Amino acid sequence: MVFNVKDSKERKIKTEFPREIAKMDHVWIPMSDGAKLAATIWLPKDAEEHPVPAILEYIPYRKNDFTALRDSIRHPYFAGHGYASIRVDIRGSGDSDGILLDEYLKQEQDDALEILDWIAKQPWSTGHVGMIGKSWGGFNSLQVAARQHPALKTIITLCSTDDRYADDVHYKGGNLLASDMLWWASTMFVYNARPQDPEVVGESWRDNWLDRLENTPPFVEEWTRHQLRDAYWKHGSICEDYAKIQIPVFAVSGWQDGYTNAVFRLLENLPNESKGLIGPWAHEYPEVAIPEPAIGFLQECLRWWDQWLKGKDTGIMDEPKLISWIQDSELPAVSYDERPGKWVADWSWPSRNINEKNLYLAEKKLTNEVMAGEETVIPSVQEHGFYAGVFCPFGQPGDLAADQRLENGKSVVFTSEPLQETMELLGHPIFHGELSSDQENALLAVRLCDKAPTGESTLISWGMLNLNHHYSHERAEPLKPGEKYKVTVQLDALGQQIPKGHRLEVAVSPTYWPQAWPSPKPVTLKLYSGKDTNISLPVRIPQAKDAEYGHFENPETAKVMDKEIIREENRTRHVSHDLVNGIWKLEDFSDEGERKLHANGLQYGSINKNTFTIKENDPLSAKVTCEWELNVGRDDWQTKLKSYSEMTSDETAFYLVNTISAFENEEKIFTKTWRKEIPREFV
Structure with missing residues (x-):
């Protein structure tokens, strides 16, 4: 997973905004059980004299390093236009207390409700809050919306799903998604093992790190245990009762994204004020996404926020229910820089067109x-x-x-x-x-x-x-x-x-x-x-009025924070065929590069290799392995993690192996292996 900021051909970098911006680093949000969650807040400097609505992004990907670059172009932009923009690390991630035991737990939602309580009580807050998020943040914004907190007035959900079983990285059509089940679990396995920052949490960082290493489970074990659409998957799947969401939702995705299907279900089932947008994009925000055309998505967000958080009539509710990009036919390619096509407009979904x-x-x-x-x-x-x-x-x-x-x-x-x-x-x-x-x-x-x-x-x-x-x-x-x-x-x-x-x-x-x-x-x-x-x-059926819509502004963002590139990115995908033994193999290698942030001195990088193997005429030869090497540190403090995950099966069971090793200044301080056999249930 790469958290980079890709440049659109037409992206404009904004350095001046209607409101002067203040940034609050290392803000602690207290929970009722004594835990503290780590936050960064951008807001207008005069917000205490002139309170503003708030926007919350709530994800587990570490605000101080791994998402710092992307956060820097988006949250200050909202703050400069009159919002408190708040980025919180989920319990058990980043500098927040605790251990992250699984995706989308009730604890995660309960914490979000307490965060909303806290925001509503701040002197700079009007008490009106919106949530925004891509992927995990898109999922939990839907889930939190279903909890009906009175301060939460609207959400913008990108690249997300309403159905955790049928439409996520675990199962598809009831089949175990071999391409992603273990890969995503291995990703979170190593992500969750990263330490807190000693400059933020103090001397407790090392004990907390060892606690996370010892007690954070490999999520794949629980996911593989639940091979049917049972109560485990129904939790957090808002499709179980769409009526629980009673606020407007702006649902966004792209044709290359893995979560486009949800946009159509959400538009069909959520409140009438909800709207959808689908472009040609991959799993990314539309102001920086590829393939082109990227759009001025942050401007569209402001129109949505102003409508529902400030009570302004921005005209967005006079526009179609769904605006989508019809792609022109293209010859096959494993990457596209651009997908020619046209915007079309549908006023309802299902559409009469x-x-x-x-x-x-x-x-x-x-x-x-x-x-x-x-x-x-x-x-x-x-x-x-x-x-x-x-x-x-x-x-x-x-x-x-x-x-x-x-x-x-x-x-x-x-x-x-x-x-x-x-x-x-x-x-x-x-x-x-x-x-x-x-x-x-x-x-x-x-x-x-x-x-x-x-x-x-x-x-x-x-x-x-x-x-x-x-x-x-x-x-x-x-x-x-x-x-x-x-x-x-x-x-x-x-x-x-x-x-x-x-x-x-x-x-x-x-x-x-x-x-x-x-x-x-x-x-x-x-x-x-x-x-x-x-x-x-x-x-x-093409409509004459299609041409009236989809005239988006060019992308705008705030300036990306200063960084030093220590190692460039590199990606290879290689299919090989052993003709003698009839073995086919796909090796997917991604060096996601290494960077150093000037603002806090943090240095981070990651390398991931996934291998998928099968032998002709032998389904029981199927094997997936996922390997990670990941580092976080500073000049005088370096940590590294190495992990190996493996999935195989016979006729009756799946076999899982997960190993992680941790290093402090190149000295191995921890290693542990989890092994699990899980019966197959017609999968």
């Missing part, structure tokens, strides 16, 4: 007509999926899917005739299929691709389903070999133009490594043609 178009699967073709009576055999190819790209791109080189001709020979592909007219898609493609399996345990992966007249195949959407969850993600049952089942797979949402003359491809397979952990045995599916085997496409 969208019609469903069904294409039926038969004889390796996508057709407008139902063709019954054919059986298509779909065998397992365990190495199918190596060119899928990452689940949630952060905008790093190599994140995206390669030319799908590299994958299509490892699946069964149904191809349309060339389109007679250009088509625009907005929303979720939905695959319906009647099929049978020769094994009790099976999954289905579906890819939707844009095939150019010259043959290149661009992945535009995908989805998958654990077929043992065909009734519900809350219960799994064995399939009856040979029995026919009718299943539905919702593919990821898209905003995509398909030009005249291009073809659509639908590829189906019972494997998708390393996105899905493979079924215990090789699977052969049969797909039966007919009215129940089709893909439904969300075809959007």
